[in-house]
Amino acid sequence: MDVSTKRRLMLGFLTNWIGKLSSTVIQFVQIPVFLHFWSVPLYGEWMIVNSIPAYLSFSNVGFGSVAGNEMTMLVARDDRAAALRVFQSCWWLIAIICTATIILLSGTLYYLPASHLLRLTTLGESDTKWIIFYLGVSVLLGQLEQLLQSAYRAIGRYPYGTFLKNMFSLFAFGCMIGAVILGAGARTTALVFATVNVAITIFFCILVRRDIPWIEYGWQHASIAEIRKLARPAFAYMGFPLGNALSLQGSLLAVGYALGPTEVVIFSTARTVSRVAIQMVQMVNNTFEPEMSIAFGAGNYELTRILLRRACQLALLVALVVVLVMLSFGPWFLVHWTGGHVPPSRPLLTILLTVVVLYALWSTCGTLMTSTNQHQRLATYYILGTSVACGLCYVLARAYGLYGAAASLLINEIVMNLYVVPACLRIAHDTLPDFLASMFHYPPSLRPASLLARIRRSKPGFES
Numbered sequence: 001m002d003v004s005t006k007r008r009l010m011l012g013f014l015t016n017w018i019g020k021l022s023s024t025v026i027q028f029v030q031i032p033v034f035l036h037f038w039s040v041p042l043y044g045e046w047m048i049v050n051s052i053p054a055y056l057s058f059s060n061v062g063f064g065s066v067a068g069n070e071m072t073m074l075v076a077r078d079d080r081a082a083a084l085r086v087f088q089s090c091w092w093l094i095a096i097i098c099t100a101t102i103i104l105l106s107g108t109l110y111y112l113p114a115s116h117l118l119r120l121t122t123l124g125e126s127d128t129k130w131i132i133f134y135l136g137v138s139v140l141l142g143q144l145e146q147l148l149q150s151a152y153r154a155i156g157r158y159p160y161g162t163f164l165k166n167m168f169s170l171f172a173f174g175c176m177i178g179a180v181i182l183g184a185g186a187r188t189t190a191l192v193f194a195t196v197n198v199a200i201t202i203f204f205c206i207l208v209r210r211d212i213p214w215i216e217y218g219w220q221h222a223s224i225a226e227i228r229k230l231a232r233p234a235f236a237y238m239g240f241p242l243g244n245a246l247s248l249q250g251s252l253l254a255v256g257y258a259l260g261p262t263e264v265v266i267f268s269t270a271r272t273v274s275r276v277a278i279q280m281v282q283m284v285n286n287t288f289e290p291e292m293s294i295a296f297g298a299g300n301y302e303l304t305r306i307l308l309r310r311a312c313q314l315a316l317l318v319a320l321v322v323v324l325v326m327l328s329f330g331p332w333f334l335v336h337w338t339g340g341h342v343p344p345s346r347p348l349l350t351i352l353l354t355v356v357v358l359y360a361l362w363s364t365c366g367t368l369m370t371s372t373n374q375h376q377r378l379a380t381y382y383i384l385g386t387s388v389a390c391g392l393c394y395v396l397a398r399a400y401g402l403y404g405a406a407a408s409l410l411i412n413e414i415v416m417n418l419y420v421v422p423a424c425l426r427i428a429h430d431t432l433p434d435f436l437a438s439m440f441h442y443p444p445s446l447r448p449a450s451l452l453a454r455i456r457r458s459k460p461g462f463e464s
Helices: 003-037 040-051 053-058 063-076 080-111 125-154 158-181 186-211 224-237 239-259 261-274 276-297 301-337 346-371 376-400 402-427 432-438 448-458
Strands: none
Touching: 003 040, 003 158, 003 276, 040 053, 040 125, 040 186, 053 125, 063 080, 063 125, 063 224, 063 276, 063 346, 080 125, 080 224, 125 158, 125 186, 158 186, 224 239, 224 376, 239 261, 239 376, 239 402, 261 276, 261 301, 261 346, 261 402, 276 301, 276 346, 301 346, 301 432, 346 376, 346 402, 376 402, 402 432
16 A cells, blocks of 8 residues: 555545534534524424425435446546546436426425425425425535535545535535524525525536546536446445435334334434444545545555455454443443433443444445445345344344344344455455454554554653
């Protein structure tokens, strides 16, 4: 692994961490600000209306992500003409889909009594429709921004592209919060948010054209054949959010049917604590994914193997550290977080944390499949696995309570590992014995003695 690759990985992890931090800031800041300047009923109805446009994010299927992978692999092979063909083809496809969605949304809002159907009392009918429209436009513009971000990924500047996207999101959120502080109502706030997002998308287009000279906006290189080629992996990409929904919501429904609402609260709360590690693992996956596309696209299987091994090694290490912390402090945190209303269960938390460790291995291996657009079968297995796990969750919960429900998730993760790990090793031209051995072999620079020596050199007054 050369110096430039290591540098991109470090910057990529940092920008992904900033992205997670900005999302956390948005979540923590918006609630007190909105509740301070708006009434509780108004904010509650804003949240209800705000949830409707979120479903529009599925409108472009997975073409933005798949196009990013394909462009990255093509540029790694020094085929920029083909990468431009992918960019223009997907640009026009996403633009047409978004335009059609906006027209369909407008017609639907014109005829349907949105406020009445959502049972809103504070927001009027006209305001409700315009808020959904403005927020819907903002969501759809995000599909084009994802493709623009992929252009930076294709040239190995994905940390910069990710940083821009994070900063744009924070800026749009800041403008929306500013409108609320200045006394704007819900409809005006939504309009401000949409207007800022339109300006951001235009500015993003200008930046991409300036920074990547071979990117051109037009249709002379667009190709229907290119869209057909990307259609299968794009549609398969939708299997992951569907599988996530089945895993998260389906299992809660199964526990609810089997044991009742009280047990749902206990199960959901314990799983929320355990999923802290999953967020960290996803940051590792997002960091390594572009580099895997570059290495595989260039036919560099040695680097592909190294990236896969290091990614799995780091993901497992992160997961194990977080698991140990949660096993030590999780029950205490649950008591104080819920005010003593949810009794902590260390055995239940242990099973759910074991699920996280197994997830870390197969999901990180699966990153190689998604980064090279070879994830169609993975998506199918994931949907089937989570569907079966939901049924198994109900059966085992009836027989063994919450421990049985958690065990159903554990079984699903084991099955996913049995398929994903060998499949990814074949892509990387790796063998299972060598891969497993690499999990216990850390590079000298990351060994404890080396890290301690580096700390001592950086701090002359350090004493052990």
